Amino acid sequence: MSRPSYLCRLSQHYPISRFCASHLPGWENQGELVFVTSRECRDITPEEASEYILGYTIGNDLSCRFFQLPEQSGGRFFYAMDLDKFAPIGSVLVSPTIFAKETASTSLVTRINGEVKQNTVIEKDMIFFPDEILSWMSQNAFRQYSSQSFKFVKGKVTSLSVEEKTVLVDGQGLFSFDYLVIASGSTTESSITSGSTPIPFKASNSDDMRSRIKAAQELISTSSSIVIGGGGPIAVELAGELAEAAMEVEKPVSITIVSATERVLPMLKISGSEAAMKLLKNKNVVVRSSRKVIKTTPPVKGLGSWEIFLDNEEKLEADLYISATGAIPNNNFVPQEFLDEKGWVKVDQELRIRGKEGQAPLPIFAAGDITNNSMRLSFKAQEQAAVVAANIIADISGRTTRRSYDQGQCILMMVPVGSTGGTGQVFGLTPWSVMVRLIKGRDYFISKAASAVTA
Ligand SMILES: Cc1cc2nc3c(=O)[nH]c(=O)nc-3n(C[C@H](O)[C@H](O)[C@H](O)COP(=O)(O)OP(=O)(O)OC[C@H]3O[C@@H](n4cnc5c(N)ncnc54)[C@H](O)[C@@H]3O)c2cc1C
Known part of the structure; x- marks a missing residue:
């Protein structure tokens, strides 16, 4: 699966970044069958997949071998392919109908400077067919990211130690961090208190959203x-x-x-x-x-x-009273010193939590509803996430320029x-x-x- 920045035309001269060029020789050309999807798909079966395939073409799945070594890529195997213009494709898109008729006899040939490196009959070489692959890819929203690049822990953070650089996750023990982003958001009165009919506008830390919505619908309908x-x-x-x-x-x-x-x-x-x-x-x-x-x-x-x-x-x-009187911060695990008088996490323009006066900046950021920025909207949360990510990257790479967040007046x-x-x-x-x-x-x-x- 390729992100837009990796794509380019097969016939195009594609520049290799300095970073990659400095580790040549040691890169690999690999001819591949490519399918192009027509729209976003989620959780589809192999039978449904063909409706989402716009057409077929060929591509060169370049890899910078040096970065396939675990110690060079932080254990991320796919890092070697995650480089700009490393997925040249095209330039003809074959319709699925024609492809279906011709697969049995179609071969794929990869030549480097005229020398044949690969010559294969596509159908014989395929372990899984495009429909099966697309169905598999659509099952998991995070599949586009390498499994080595993140770990998903399902649990509730119950405390945070700044000194130890750890968070305690309910029932799962301590997790240590170099950087921490607090993005615990907000909930609403009707989701958590007995002073309102329970309406789960935003039921934080709850997995039974469907049954809670159904219960609310039943109350409303009567x-x-x-x-x-x-x-x-x-x-x-x-x-x-x-x-x-x-x-x-x-x-x-x-x-x-x-x-x-x-x-x-x-x-x-x-x-x-x-x-x-x-x-x-x-x-x-x-x-x-x-x-x-x-x-x-x-x-x-x-x-x-x-x-x-x-x-x-x-x-x-x-018959019903429904409170819709604003957001309540999910801050139970956040040390009091980081909170403003209303319980929101105090951040500076870099969305960083400042430590005590005169101390080094903390490696802790916050984004979204939980911050003391008053515009609590989902698109603002997304803007803040981008600022936090950029500033963590700048910290790690030692850059001095930082991105600022300003919610504006608009x-x-x-x-x-x-x-x-x-x-x-x-x-x-x-x-x-x-x-x-x-x-x-x-x-x-x-x-x-x-x-x-x-x-
Ligand atoms: C009814 C309603 C309608 C809205 N309509 C719009 C709209 O039309 N447009 C718009 O832009 N915005 C809208 N918003 C606002 C929008 O929903 C929020 O701004 C957005 O969800 C904020 O995202 P967030 O990631 O910061 O926080 P949240 O969406 O609150 O997500 C925080 C997550 O952290 C989890 N969490 C909390 N505490 C812990 C913990 N201790 N450990 C682990 N996980 C934890 C929560 O379970 C939740 O999954 C609406 C809000 C509501 C309630």
Whole structure:
């Protein structure tokens, strides 16, 4: 499997990096059958694989032999091939239909300066066929990375020792580190406390997400009145979805948002908030503005209603109370000295945790929601991950230039209100409702999740 930077045309002169050229001779040409996929695929069977193969061509799978020695590549066998332009391919793409007819008789010949180095009938040489290989590759999102380059430990970090440079993983002992990145993110009140109906917006350290979602869906489907605490994007999106679902099944459900701010989505321009209010009103969602939920009590033994107490001594009652009042840091294992007053990890512009005054910088970074950068959004987490990676590489290679992270002032937000439209802010402008529907409202970016996970 080749990353884009490895690819080039077979007929092209490809420059060899100084790094590699300094270790010549000792590199190997290897003619290979290449298949090109037409789109991303996950967990497909060999039978399904052919639908994803756009065509076939040939390639030269170059290796810089020196770096295949474990001691030269840190034990990463594939490092020798992980070099720019080391996968020249092409220049003709043969359609799968023609390839299927011709495989039995097609041979692959590799010549170096006219001398034949390899001459093989493709079908005879294949241990696994392209369909089987693609199916196998699609099983594991991390397969694109060499297994030597990382280790996946499934467990919960329960403590961190800066002096010992270790983390303790629940039930699995100590793991030592040269560098540590804290990326433990955040959760929400409705995922972890008894002050809200359990809705797993983000159930950290939980493997039973499916059953928790199902339980939440069942509770919602049997309710006739729902109060949502909070006037941010989660509250507005949730209210829109619930109201639309109720309308679809023609069930009267009263939905109320309690917003501490005067307008919902206060981070947006006024026109964005007004658009949200209008869309919510069209779906019969009531908004109680400038009111705070100060206490809630759940139904006793599952019977009766939730009681929701507001800051004007008013009491609301509902079948469900769902808290959507912001993010809670997953910081149980992080030493107190690294946290700000709200529990977020304090980082500098390099996203590094600074040690005590006058001491050397710590080899500890943080990225994503857990940092004290206030814009807790997934694309911001990805930007931060890139900065942290660059700075760790700079540290290791002794470079003095460092990358900085600045979250900026620019709000980039799409807030669907049901599947038909929404509001938001894009480069200072309020997007058209239909644009929000097309960009986010149809699947809430779920289709992008797999590629985000595999980076
Ligand atoms: C309902 C909802 C809707 C959202 N919609 C959007 C949106 O439309 N657009 C957008 O950009 N952002 C959105 N966000 C925000 C986005 O989800 C976050 O910004 C993003 O998930 C942050 O990523 P992260 O990796 O920093 O943290 P997280 O996604 O929180 O991941 C942290 C991971 O660390 C694990 N963890 C925690 N503690 C430990 C521990 N002690 N040991 C080991 N592992 C641990 C957790 O289980 C989790 O897997 C939304 C958030 C919510 C709740």
